[in-house]
Amino acid sequence: MLTTVDTSRPPTRRRGALKLHNTLQGWSFILPNFIGFGILTLVPVIMLFYYSLTEWNAFGKATFVGLENFSRLLGDSSFWTALYNTGYYSVFHIPLTLAAALGLALLLNTGIKGRGFFRTAAFFPYITSIVAIAVVWNQIFSPEYGPINQALRFFGIADLPGWTASAQWSMPAVIIVGVWREMGYYMLLLLAGLQTIPAQLYEAAKVDGASAWQRFRNVTIPGLRPTLFFVTVMLTIGSLKVFDLILVMTNGGPGNSTLVLSQFIYRKGFEENQFGYASSSAVVLFFICLSITLLQYFWNRRQEK
Amino acid sequence: MTENLVLKRIGKVLVYILLVAAALGILLPFYWMVMSSIKTNNEVFTVPIKWWPDIPQWQHYVEIFAKSDMTTWLKNTLLLSVVVTFMQVLTGSFAAYGFSKVRFPGRDVLFLAYIGTIAVPWQSYMIPQFRLLSDMGLANTLWSIIALQAFGAFGVFLMKQFFETIPEDLSEAARLDGLSEYGIYARIMMPLSVPAIASLTLLTFVTTWNDYLGPLIYLRNPDLWTIQLGLRTFVSQYDADYALIMTGAVLSTLPIAIIFLLGQRYFIEGIASTGLKG
Numbered sequence: 001m002l003t004t005v006d007t008s009r010p011p012t013r014r015r016g017a018l019k020l021h022n023t024l025q026g027w028s029f030i031l032p033n034f035i036g037f038g039i040l041t042l043v044p045v046i047m048l049f050y051y052s053l054t055e056w057n058a059f060g061k062a063t064f065v066g067l068e069n070f071s072r073l074l075g076d077s078s079f080w081t082a083l084y085n086t087g088y089y090s091v092f093h094i095p096l097t098l099a100a101a102l103g104l105a106l107l108l109n110t111g112i113k114g115r116g117f118f119r120t121a122a123f124f125p126y127i128t129s130i131v132a133i134a135v136v137w138n139q140i141f142s143p144e145y146g147p148i149n150q151a152l153r154f155f156g157i158a159d160l161p162g163w164t165a166s167a168q169w170s171m172p173a174v175i176i177v178g179v180w181r182e183m184g185y186y187m188l189l190l191l192a193g194l195q196t197i198p199a200q201l202y203e204a205a206k207v208d209g210a211s212a213w214q215r216f217r218n219v220t221i222p223g224l225r226p227t228l229f230f231v232t233v234m235l236t237i238g239s240l241k242v243f244d245l246i247l248v249m250t251n252g253g254p255g256n257s258t259l260v261l262s263q264f265i266y267r268k269g270f271e272e273n274q275f276g277y278a279s280s281s282a283v284v285l286f287f288i289c290l291s292i293t294l295l296q297y298f299w300n301r302r303q304e305k
Numbered sequence: 306m307t308e309n310l311v312l313k314r315i316g317k318v319l320v321y322i323l324l325v326a327a328a329l330g331i332l333l334p335f336y337w338m339v340m341s342s343i344k345t346n347n348e349v350f351t352v353p354i355k356w357w358p359d360i361p362q363w364q365h366y367v368e369i370f371a372k373s374d375m376t377t378w379l380k381n382t383l384l385l386s387v388v389v390t391f392m393q394v395l396t397g398s399f400a401a402y403g404f405s406k407v408r409f410p411g412r413d414v415l416f417l418a419y420i421g422t423i424a425v426p427w428q429s430y431m432i433p434q435f436r437l438l439s440d441m442g443l444a445n446t447l448w449s450i451i452a453l454q455a456f457g458a459f460g461v462f463l464m465k466q467f468f469e470t471i472p473e474d475l476s477e478a479a480r481l482d483g484l485s486e487y488g489i490y491a492r493i494m495m496p497l498s499v500p501a502i503a504s505l506t507l508l509t510f511v512t513t514w515n516d517y518l519g520p521l522i523y524l525r526n527p528d529l530w531t532i533q534l535g536l537r538t539f540v541s542q543y544d545a546d547y548a549l550i551m552t553g554a555v556l557s558t559l560p561i562a563i564i565f566l567l568g569q570r571y572f573i574e575g576i577a578s579t580g581l582k583g
Contacts, residue, residue: 022409025486029403030415033396036456041422044433051433104327107320114324120569121328124335127565127572129515131533132554135540136338139547145350147337180331185576192577233424241426244517248537262428269432270522278432286429293424 048286051279062276069280079281081256082264088171089178089260090239096179097235101186106220108187109194119191122184134248137177138164167257170250174258178245182238186231193227194220229300236296237289261285338558342366342551349547365552372549375556377528378535385447385531386513389454393509394502397460402490404461405468406476416465419458427518435522449523450531454513459579460505466578467501468494504575507568511561532557 052069056062073079104122108115125133140146141163149160161169197220205215221228243262246252252259252267265285269278341349342365344358369375404416434453435444443449471494479489495502517533524530530538536553543549565572 019409022407023411026403026407026409026412029407029486029490030400033400033456033461034415036396036452037419037422037458039437040434040452040456041425041430041458042418044430044437045422045425047433047437048430051436104324107324107327110317110320112317112320112324118324118328119573120566121331123569123572124562124565125331127511127515127561128335129533129536129557129561130517131536131540132338132558133334135536135550135554136334139341139349139551140334140337142350145352147333147354150352150354180334184331188573188576189579237424237426241428243428247521248517262426265428265432270435275432275436282429282432285426289424289426289429 045286048279048282051276052283053280054276056276057273065276069277072277073280073284078256078259079264082259082261082281083284085171085257085259086240086242086261089175089242090236092172092175093178093239093242094232094235096175097183097186098232100179100183101190101231104183104187105190105194106216108191119188122187124184125181126185128181130244131248133177133181134245137173138249141173164250165254167254170254170257174246174249177249178239178242181245182235186235189231190224190227193224196227197223225300225303229296233293233296236292240289240292241285261288338551338554341548342555344548346546346548349551362548365549366556369549369552369556372543373539373553374527374530374535375532375553378530378532379556381447381529382514382531382533385450385454386510388451389513390506390509392451392455393457393460394505396456397505398464398495398498398502399490400461401464401468402486402494405465406473406489406494407486419461422458423462431518431522438523444523445525445529447524447529450513450516450519453519453523454509454516457509460509463505463508463575463579464498464501467498471497500571500574501578503568503571504578507564507571508575510564514561 051062053064053066054062055065055068104118108118140148143149143160143162143165146163148163152160161172163169163173201219201223202215205219210218241262242260243266246258246260246263247266250258252263261281262285265278265282267278268274268281272278340357343361343363344355345362348355348358404412438444438449438452443452475493475497476489479493484492515533516531517537520531520534521537524534536557539553540550
């Protein structure tokens, strides 16, 4: 009995010590980043849920009011406008950007010359500052003398859109700029994904007599699925939280025609100092993003099977 | 056979036409920006469009420094971008080493928390974060932007992806030679990760340079403004001075354009690696 204890103890103790040693060492690497990350990201995300249940203005204390903020949201017409506009933006921005990015990636993947140039050109808008972009595009969209409407007039269109100056056309204008800005980024991701598909697969499909469309449908799309999933998730979250582009291009206007959810949160929180109420709308944004991401995740898993 | 070849030719020409058209559409706004900045105000909007000014007005690039605090804005932005980039690379790569090369319980759950927050929009927790930083007395100081940007999960993610491509045998051999984990990080992993570090450096620098929302919320004092915030105010002040506004836009974009053209390989590789195995 004693002997068995004596022989089995030292190894376990050493293993335990090794585990502790590894844990301490692992944490020592992670800690410098984790201190900042924990305090500035994890804690605020948790606090958000509490704040959403409180009545809290600029100088007062947060008092617990239960679900009152949420029932107020239900009756707030500008919240519904913001929700509708966020949906409007996403419904067009996601498929258009995806189609443009995939189209460009497929064109660039054909082994043409000057690929580097086209790739650089397409990616450039993505790293240009949003303020500069807004200023330039507002001039380009200028209803009277802007180049876009001049071109439309040249093609004989009489009823010219007012773009950012009209409630009807401001959202399409923002969507166009959004697609223009982001398609290069997603193109890079998709291009990297396309290059992981083995060339032999295409060769084999060709030998079997598959048409270009069949090759796209049965080789490209399945091979690209992991990348497509990642791109769709990022694109969806990016569209649902769209903010700075709208803030600098239209500031939500004219009227409330481009007011989106993120700007609603910003207005309530930072302009009207209703932190509790703003937090409750932020919780809505959080759950919309979370549920759509999960939905895409499970859909993707089912497709893979 | 020849018909097939002709078809192939036509297809190739079509691809080029499409790409050139796309490139023109993508780059046109940039041409408009640069060209308008050297026009007179009356020349900016004309029918038909003038594609080149009669006399280029280069003096706008001097005038703007007199009419705005451009120097202060550029200085603040540069300072922030450098400090944030340095800290992100340092803490990000350090944490990435812990996540990819040290085994300990709870590691994978913790990493999942990191990845999860990439899917959480900042807009949803900006208010609690603002209250927190205000209570810490950091609002309206440059520290707030550093705190905001320097500990991102993105850097950890990017570096971890790269570290995992480095064979474990190298670390094993170094351990046998008596090198500690910190030694392996500093003497083996970091020198081997130069491409990934370059990618992270460039991407972080550009993100911080271009950030508009962070400075908008945190920096009230005009002495602290960054180029984006300054440019935005300038635009609303001089809203009819079309050419000068474009001059500001060019100046805010130029440093990024230069950095991008010099290091575009790293931008592209960095972005591509986040998408694979995402």
